[in-house]
Amino acid sequence: MKKCFRMMMIFFLVLITTSYVIDNAQASSYLDNGKEYTGYITNENKEVRYSFVLDKPSEVSFETTTEVYGNRFNIYDDMNNALDSIFSQGSKATPQKSTITLDLKPGKYTFVSSVIDFSREEGKYSFKMKKKEFDVNEIEPNDGTTGATSIVFDKKYSGHLAYNDQVDYYKFEVPAQGMIELNGEGFIAGGTNIAVYDANNKSITRDHHSGSKITPSKFNETLYLKKGTYYIEFYTDRHWPERSGAYNFSVSFSNAHANETEPNDGTTQASEIKFGNKNKGFIAMNDTIDYYSFTNSKTEDISFSIESYLNGGLDFTIYDENNKSIRSKYTSSTHITPGVINFTENLPAGKYYIAIERGSYYDSYGNYNFTIGDSAITKFKDYSANAYWTQPFIWGMANDVIKGDVKSMKLSPYNKLNEVQWLAMIFRYSKPDEVKEDKNNWTKVYYDLSKKYSIPNSGKPYSALRRGDVAVIMAQAFQGKKVSEREAIQWMYDNNLTTGKDPSKPKDYANFGANDSLARAQAVVFLYRAIEEQDLEFN
Known part of the structure; x- marks a missing residue:
């Protein structure tokens, strides 16, 4: 009991x-x-x-x-x-x-x-x-493209992948051709999975970044994209849903500043170009070939000058209007060290196409630029298709910045620059409607314009210019205000117009060599860099 x-x-x-x-x-x-x-x-x-x-x-x-x-x-x-x-x-x-x-x-x-x-x-x-x-700023549900969280550049976003929420989507707009930097970290067991898609859900890239919750993944992806709508997907492996956790990221954009007209993916869409113009293009991960067209009215030597900043290499091919290959060139290159192609081709009158595409490297993307010149520049005896000044001189001739000596048929690129030549280059480009040369005294108009726009000068048209004087005239013409020689030289450095006489030395007054002379070619290069590369405008 x-x-x-x-x-x-x-x-x-x-x-x-x-x-x-x-x-x-x-x-x-x-x-x-x-x-x-x-x-x-x-x-x-x-x-x-x-x-x-x-x-x-x-x-x-x-x-x-x-x-x-x-x-x-x-x-x-x-x-x-x-x-x-x-x-x-x-x-x-x-x-x-x-x-x-x-x-x-x-x-x-x-x-x-x-x-x-x-x-x-x-x-x-x-x-x-x-x-x-976890404090996150993603907006749920964002499990697909229709519910994707819209994001803006240069803002930090955070999200969380769960056993029962295995995917997050984000949407962003690329306003022009350019580079996207996707940076962040993932505190996710087994690593961080990221994919990027275009507006048609076509995969641009898909990557896995190793890491864990205590040793986070660090990702820094560079995407070369054309203008459009894109989606970022963070996801867990469907076979391992426990591989989840928190992550954060930001997206930044750098404009490629291309002036090509897209789409130009074939001959029927080819961008029409003119002699002397600097054509700036961009090879993207989802746009790997560009076409251009030009027409020459007579049989003549056509000069081609190309710079590639693709990270790998670039193929440059010329076709006739029947799509027959005329000439093909290749250059290896990086984003920092450009590849250069310069050559001259004798072409009969007709219409031609240029195809530019990435080289054999699968991940070869980035900027390129090229200029073509006709007999207006190639006719001169001392013209070179392989000089550091080739592209600037093609541009300068097409834009009336330089004329060349028709008596000697020389461009004289290595002659010392004199004062009136520099003033003429400046005003021919900046004030073309006001330049009216007198056959009996062709230099007079440039000194009259110098007085009108307060551009300093010695009044000695044929005296060789010091590099310091070149900098002062150029800086005042672009800025529209009086500057000292040291201020002008610093302005040249600040706008990436010069690296000084010795690129390995500091960018300072001494390295500029203010008292040294300057070649005509160097002066044209200064103008070309300011206008075509740095997009500076005359005041």
Whole structure:
């Protein structure tokens, strides 16, 4: 009788204790972060359920201890879908300690302690829930392109991939051809997966960056893209949904400043170009070939001058109007060290096409520029298709900056620059409507314009100019204000018009060589860089 009474008391205490735990969990509505809970599995009560709510994306851990063999701990979402579980082989003599950790999106969840129906195991278990919340600025749901979070350049964004939220999409607009820098870090178990798509869901790139939650992935991707709408996807491997966690990133944009007319992906779309113009193009990851067309009215030598900044190489091919290849050239190049192609081709009158495409390197993308010149420049005896001044001189001749000596048929690029030549170059480009040369005194108009626009000069048209004087005249003509020689030289440096006489030395007054003379070719290069490369404008 005493033994029977003792068993009834134990059973009664178990019921009371178990009921207390369940009521305790329900009394505060949901489980408290960091609080330890205790419960009992009995033959009459094989399952105990606890609720918890996540207001933010979180990493949730349940640290469990159980003396019940076959004790299973499960996590369910609010639709009763099983998310993850652990199975115990503990005993009263040796309780088993286990941890279940999941990244979860905000929502209501259930934590369940149970044994299978036919189990006769009984005993005590305990657990503690720990959660780590993440403050993110992604806008959910963003599980596809239609719900993608719109982002802007140079702003930091943060998101979270969960066991039950395995993909995030972001949308951005590229306003013109250029480079996109995608930078960030991922605190994601197993590493960070990133993909980029165009507006038609065509994959641009897909990369995996190794890392973990304690040693985050560091990613810095450069994308060469044409104008358009794009999507960034952060995703977990569908076979490993537990590989989840938080990430952050930003996107920046650099304009390629191309002046080609897109689309120009074939001969029917070719951009028409003119002799002497500097044509600036861009090879993108989703735009790998550009076509141009030109027409010459007579058989003549046509000069071609190309600079490639593609990271790998560039192919340059000329076709006739029947798509027959006339000449093909290749140059290797990098974004820092350009590849140069200069050559002259004798072409009969007709229409021609130029095709520019990336070389054999799959990831060869970036900027390029080229200029073509007709017999207006190639007719001169000292013209060179392989000089540092080739492209500037083609441009200068087409824009009336230089004329050349038709008596000697020379350009004289290495002759010392004199004062009137420099003033003529400046005003022929900046004030073409006001330049009216007198056949009897052709220099007069340039000194008249110098006086009108307050451009300093010595009044000695044929005296060789100091480099310092060249800088002062140029700086004042562009800025429209008086400057000292040192200020003018610094302006030249600041606008990347010169590296000084020795590029390995500091960009200072001494390295500019203010008292040295300057060649005509160097002067044309200064103007070319200012107008075509730095987009400076005369005041």
